[in-house]
Amino acid sequence: MSSTDISINEDVHHAHEEHDHHHDQNFFEKYIFSQDHKTIGKQFLITGIFWAFVGGFLSILFRLQLGWPEATFTFLEPILGGWIENGKLNPEFYLALVTMHGTIMVFFVLTAGLSGTFFNFLIPLQIGARDMASGFMNMLSYWFFFLASVILFTSLFLETGPAAGGWTVYPPLSALPEALAGSGSGMTLWLIAMALFIVSQLLGGVNYITTVINLRTKGMSMTKMPLTIWAFFLTAILGLLAFPVLFSAALLLIFDRSFGTSFFLSDIYIGGQALAHSGGSPILFQHLFWFLGHPEVYIVIMPAFGIVSEVITTNSRKPIFGYRAMIGSLMGIALLSFVVWAHHMFVSGMNPFLGSVFMFLTLIIAVPSAVKVFNWLATLWRANIRFTSAMMFAIGFVSLFISGGLTGIILGNSSLDIQLHDTYFVVAHFHLVMGAAAFFGMFCGVYHWFPKMFGRMMDEKLGFVHFWLTFVSVYLVFMPMHYLGIAGFPRRYYTWTGFEAFNVFTDMNTFISIAAILGFSAQFIFLFNFVYSIFKGRRATANPWHANTLEWTTPVLPGHGNWPGEIPAVYRWPYDYSKPGAAEDFIPQTVPFSETQSSNLPQEKDFE
Amino acid sequence: MVARSFDENKSTTGIHPLKFSLWLIIISIIMMFAAFTSAYIVRREEGNWLEFDLPSILLINTVVIVLSSVTMQLAHNSAKSNNLQTLKLMLLLTLGLGIAFLVGQWYGWSELVHNNVYFGGSTSNPAGSFLYVLTGVHGFHIITGLIFVLIVLMSSMKYKVHSKNMLRIQLCTIYWHFLGGLWLYLYIFLRLNH
Ligand code: HEM
Numbered sequence: 035m036s037s038t039d040i041s042i043n044e045d046v047h048h049a050h051e052e053h054d055h056h057h058d059q060n061f062f063e064k065y066i067f068s069q070d071h072k073t074i075g076k077q078f079l080i081t082g083i084f085w086a087f088v089g090g091f092l093s094i095l096f097r098l099q100l101g102w103p104e105a106t107f108t109f110l111e112p113i114l115g116g117w118i119e120n121g122k123l124n125p126e127f128y129l130a131l132v133t134m135h136g137t138i139m140v141f142f143v144l145t146a147g148l149s150g151t152f153f154n155f156l157i158p159l160q161i162g163a164r165d166m167a168s169g170f171m172n173m174l175s176y177w178f179f180f181l182a183s184v185i186l187f188t189s190l191f192l193e194t195g196p197a198a199g200g201w202t203v204y205p206p207l208s209a210l211p212e213a214l215a216g217s218g219s220g221m222t223l224w225l226i227a228m229a230l231f232i233v234s235q236l237l238g239g240v241n242y243i244t245t246v247i248n249l250r251t252k253g254m255s256m257t258k259m260p261l262t263i264w265a266f267f268l269t270a271i272l273g274l275l276a277f278p279v280l281f282s283a284a285l286l287l288i289f290d291r292s293f294g295t296s297f298f299l300s301d302i303y304i305g306g307q308a309l310a311h312s313g314g315s316p317i318l319f320q321h322l323f324w325f326l327g328h329p330e331v332y333i334v335i336m337p338a339f340g341i342v343s344e345v346i347t348t349n350s351r352k353p354i355f356g357y358r359a360m361i362g363s364l365m366g367i368a369l370l371s372f373v374v375w376a377h378h379m380f381v382s383g384m385n386p387f388l389g390s391v392f393m394f395l396t397l398i399i400a401v402p403s404a405v406k407v408f409n410w411l412a413t414l415w416r417a418n419i420r421f422t423s424a425m426m427f428a429i430g431f432v433s434l435f436i437s438g439g440l441t442g443i444i445l446g447n448s449s450l451d452i453q454l455h456d457t458y459f460v461v462a463h464f465h466l467v468m469g470a471a472a473f474f475g476m477f478c479g480v481y482h483w484f485p486k487m488f489g490r491m492m493d494e495k496l497g498f499v500h501f502w503l504t505f506v507s508v509y510l511v512f513m514p515m516h517y518l519g520i521a522g523f524p525r526r527y528y529t530w531t532g533f534e535a536f537n538v539f540t541d542m543n544t545f546i547s548i549a550a551i552l553g554f555s556a557q558f559i560f561l562f563n564f565v566y567s568i569f570k571g572r573r574a575t576a577n578p579w580h581a582n583t584l585e586w587t588t589p590v591l592p593g594h595g596n597w598p599g600e601i602p603a604v605y606r607w608p609y610d611y612s613k614p615g616a617a618e619d620f621i622p623q624t625v626p627f628s629e630t631q632s633s634n635l636p637q638e639k640d641f642e
Numbered sequence: 643m644v645a646r647s648f649d650e651n652k653s654t655t656g657i658h659p660l661k662f663s664l665w666l667i668i669i670s671i672i673m674m675f676a677a678f679t680s681a682y683i684v685r686r687e688e689g690n691w692l693e694f695d696l697p698s699i700l701l702i703n704t705v706v707i708v709l710s711s712v713t714m715q716l717a718h719n720s721a722k723s724n725n726l727q728t729l730k731l732m733l734l735l736t737l738g739l740g741i742a743f744l745v746g747q748w749y750g751w752s753e754l755v756h757n758n759v760y761f762g763g764s765t766s767n768p769a770g771s772f773l774y775v776l777t778g779v780h781g782f783h784i785i786t787g788l789i790f791v792l793i794v795l796m797s798s799m800k801y802k803v804h805s806k807n808m809l810r811i812q813l814c815t816i817y818w819h820f821l822g823g824l825w826l827y828l829y830i831f832l833r834l835n836h
């Protein structure tokens with residue numbers, strides 16, 4: 035957070051020493067406390083995959099409860115112990131499951147796992163740098179994340195259970211230790227983990243921005259950068275601006291919890307007794323939280339935008355449609371994401387006029403979002419598509435983003451949101467547009483860059499099966515939820531059988547749960563493919579996808595310092611695919627115009 | 643620690659990457675305080691707000707921290723002109739003034755307690771709690787700044803800070819001026835909103 039004194043020795047290591055033959059690094063320096071951006075990226079990836087399975091498993095547990103509300107779950111006793119009472123899931127533990135599922139997925143998988151992996155791995159490789167601006171800060175960023183992970187994971191095993199007030203940790207549930215079992219030590223550990231997590235994000239973010247701005251190779255102007263880097267860069271800026279605000283909110287919450295202040299608490303009675311806290315405002319917390327929270331959802335999705343743009347254009351063998359419009363829309367989304375937060379609070383009793391302002395701003399976001407979708411579709415239009423696993427996930431991403439984005443426009447209308455707020459409609463919306471879509475972006479990235487990470491290819495057939503099972507089950511799970519939501523079915527309810535109106539949905543809930551189990555099981559295909567391919571996969575070539583960006587000009591397994599010789603210079607944008615007159619259907623960024631006279635456009639003749 | 647060489651990757655902007663990083667860290671600190679002060683305003687608008695007088699010592703503290711910025715700048719300038727004796731003296735003065743500021747803030751807190759304005763507890767009001775949080779979190783950053791000054795002071799003892807090795811003291815000066823500026827902002831903000 036503050037003045038860590040990072041010193042850089044400018045004089046050590048000459049260029050030719052920085053690669054392959056690095057015998058002087060021991061195991062710890064190489065694989066554990068590594069400062070190499072590629073290793074740090076893989077550390078984030080593996081931790082992220084671990085968390086994804088934990089988060090997914092928790093969701094299967096609460097889907098069991100929702101799908102079979104009358105069943106007894108004695109078979110879960112060996113895993114859950116005291117949380118199963120007479121075969122019934124403890125209601126407060128149900129809330130804890132939902133909370134931890136949300137926290138883990140949003141922050142630990144789709145923020146740290148996704149950004150941490152691809153920003154670290156790709157930024158230096160794609161802009162032509164030997165490493166991040168500060169390898170040390172980068173390493174710290176991972177280890178802060180690791181520490182946060184350990185603490186959050188520990189909280190799962192507390193006797194009183196982990197935090198249970200929802201991933202948005204609204205007070206008073208999160209502020210009063212007596213509110214829920216999980217509001218005690220579970221919530222304390224949640225806050226500590228989150229504080230460490232924010233420090234990790236800030237350290238990482240500072241590094242990403244500095245690296246993109248300062249360490250680009252010769253010729254790599256901002257407008258020659260791949261869209262991946264643009265997306266990562268803007269995401270890092272969002273994080274740098276939004277996470278400190280969450281830190282402030284968390285700090286005030288900590289004071290309310292442990293130091294008797296009343297920032298967010300007022301007029302609370304427990305068992306007829308008034309609490310000492312007075313004068314606070316719980317709505318204030320919502321404002322602070324969503325000021326981070328809304329940019330956060332774009333922090334999750336924008337890296338996927340970048341990855342998908344890159345993979346779609348590479349496998350369409352066509353230049354990306356509207357490169358500048360893509361950058362412009364990213365900027366528009368980034369900017370707008372800071373002025374729409376109150377659409378999560380339409381029913382908090384806020385001034386209806388203010389609600390209209392936020393509604394207007396919210397609906398404007400649909401414009402840049404649509405620009406992106408049209409550009410992806412236009413890139414795919416009449417292309418010679420290569421259906422690699424990565425490409426399938428990229429196209430799946432576009433589909434999910436459209437389906438989920440449309441319901442965003444419905445929710446953005448403050449009057450419609452009165453009916454839909456806190457129902458399964460919202461759950462369906464954000465799982466399609468953020469949860470599933472960002473996961474697809476992540477899979478897309480892993481399948482695509484796996485050869486550069488591990489020097490081997492993932493199995494395409496397994497990838498194909500993984501894709502279809504995942505794609506189908508995502509829709510089977512979340513499409514029906516829209517209907518539940520429109521009928522008013524509330525989210526975060528442990529049991530709904532007591533409500534006459536919702537009993538007709540028993541079959542639908544069972545159906546959703548079966549689809550969820552199917553989807554979760556399909557992820558083990560991915561896990562197997564991932565682990566198996568690291569050791570036994572087909573060996574990759576240096577540029578297996580015939581792509582243009584700089585990372586593919588490195589050796590099959592780039593060493594420390596990335597390029598054995600000099601860092602290549604860049605002459606053109608990254609999207610010269612299928613250029614008329616060119617010898618091959620791709621021209622890497624490192625090829626000067628003087629070597630491609632037959633394909634140069636009139637305005638490029640000047641650069642020959 | 644594996645060193646990274648920048649000679650090939652000449653910084654594209656001409657700014658040293660660490661200096662750039664420092665600016666980014668400063669931005670994130672600004673966002674933290676922006677959150678606190680806007681929360682303050684929003685909460686104040688809602689009423690039920692205890693009005694009380696700011697501790698009078700805050701004005702003196704403000705003068706102290708401005709002075710410390712001056713000495714920090716002088717230290718920077720003497721490093722640039724290789725006046726190593728003045729450099730050490732000025733750094734020492736900065737350190738002293740910084741500590742004096744912290745002590746002054748502490749007195750401010752006791753003055754508040756004396757006037758029955760508490761941080762927490764049943765008689766506290768967010769109005770008071772916010773004041774403690776703003777000064778406290780700022781004070782925490784002052785401590786990090788002082789540690790930084792101390793580090794620069796120690797390396798100046800080893801003759802490692804001079805006109806050819808300015809990076810450290812430059813970073814330190816930027817950070818220290820920022821912390822001073824931040825306090826000025828907070829002080830004016832509190833004056834206006836009291
Ligand atoms: C067309 C663009 C979008 C619009 C107009 C929109 C609008 C909304 C609105 C109004 C809500 C609040 C619903 C309620 O709680 O009653 C909401 C919830 C949510 N949206 Fe969106 N959204 C859009 C796109 C996105 C994207 C791209 C993401 C993430 C990548 C996202 C993630 C979320 C999440 C996570 C929530 C629920 C948070 C919670 O209550 O737990 N939305 N959206």
Ligand SMILES: [Cu+2]
Pocket residue numbers: 327328331374375377378
């Ligand atoms: Cu939102």
